[in-house]
Amino acid sequence: MRLLSIYAVLAYAFLHLPLLVLTVFSFNHSRFTQWEGLSLRWYTQAFADPALREATLNSLLIGGAATALATALGTLCAYALWKKKSPLFAGALYLSLMTPEIVTGVALLAFYQWLFHLLDLQLGMFTVILAHVSFCLAYVVIVVIARLRTMDATLEEAALDLGANELQAFYKVTLPQLLPAIISAALLAFTISFDDFVITSLVAGVDSETLPMVMYATARRGVSPVLNAVSTVIVLGLGGLILLSERLQTK
Numbered sequence: 001m002r003l004l005s006i007y008a009v010l011a012y013a014f015l016h017l018p019l020l021v022l023t024v025f026s027f028n029h030s031r032f033t034q035w036e037g038l039s040l041r042w043y044t045q046a047f048a049d050p051a052l053r054e055a056t057l058n059s060l061l062i063g064g065a066a067t068a069l070a071t072a073l074g075t076l077c078a079y080a081l082w083k084k085k086s087p088l089f090a091g092a093l094y095l096s097l098m099t100p101e102i103v104t105g106v107a108l109l110a111f112y113q114w115l116f117h118l119l120d121l122q123l124g125m126f127t128v129i130l131a132h133v134s135f136c137l138a139y140v141v142i143v144v145i146a147r148l149r150t151m152d153a154t155l156e157e158a159a160l161d162l163g164a165n166e167l168q169a170f171y172k173v174t175l176p177q178l179l180p181a182i183i184s185a186a187l188l189a190f191t192i193s194f195d196d197f198v199i200t201s202l203v204a205g206v207d208s209e210t211l212p213m214v215m216y217a218t219a220r221r222g223v224s225p226v227l228n229a230v231s232t233v234i235v236l237g238l239g240g241l242i243l244l245s246e247r248l249q250t251k
Contacts, residue, residue, distance in 0.1 A: 022228050022231055022232060025228050026042055026043070026225065026228035027040070042229040043233075046230050052211070055211040058210050059211040059212075062132060062200075063132070067189045067190040067193060068186075070132070070137045070139075070193075071140055071185060071189060073137060074140025074185065075140065075178070075182055078148060079148065079170070082145055082148040082149070096137075097138050101135075105198055109203055122205060124205040125205070128200055131200070132199075135199065139189055140188075143181055143184055144185055147178055147180075151177055155173050156170070183245075183248050187248070190241065191238045191242055194211070194234075195238065197212040197216060200212070201213055211230070211234070
């Protein structure tokens with residue numbers, strides 16, 4: 001038992017020690033790894049940077065829109081798969097999770113280019129939102145359907161016997177029980193959307209750069225302590241959402 005505990009501590013240290021070092025040095029006054037004292041200098045510069053502000057706003061808008069669409073569509077999809085068992089559609093759902101992001105991004109780009117020849121459109125915010133919906137959808141379905149499989153299907157049948165129609169049975173019986181899972185799925189979808197870089201970089205237009213894209217471009221010009229500050233805020237913010245999501249899934 002003690003060996004398992006030591007193994008767990010080492011595994012978590014391997015995963016999170018780099019993040020801890022990054023967080024510590026985000027408060028370092030120096031530009032380099034030599035410690036020169038506590039400072040909020042890099043946080044101040046990060047919040048004052050117009051490119052980072054615009055990219056953050058884009059990420060929030062894209063993440064919010066993609067989360068809303070993916071959560072609504074994914075919940076209905078999970079409900080349909082729960083009602084009508086379909087191994088083919090369930091397998092296709094997991095296949096989308098196993099597909100490498102670069103393959104998904106190239107496929108979406110090719111699809112958009114074909115579509116734009118017909119509709120005379122260009123890459124922009126809406127293409128990024130649709131791309132994010134496409135990969136967030138599977139996560140929502142998996143979380144919601146896991147909750148549905150623990151529910152008693154006879155509750156809906158009882159509501160139907162008591163005079164409710166199918167829509168009323170869903171909204172008054174099933175949906176309230178699904179609400180924690182739906183919120184959890186939405187938080188997970190937002191986290192995945194906000195964090196995505198590979199697919200976004202392939203389908204984004206010039207006016208739809210997200211925060212990960214701007215951070216990558218900044219890092220290629222040289223490591224900046226400002227990125228330490230931005231990364232710390234992202235890790236803490238998204239980490240909080242993930243913990244909340246996990247807590248809601250257990251309810």
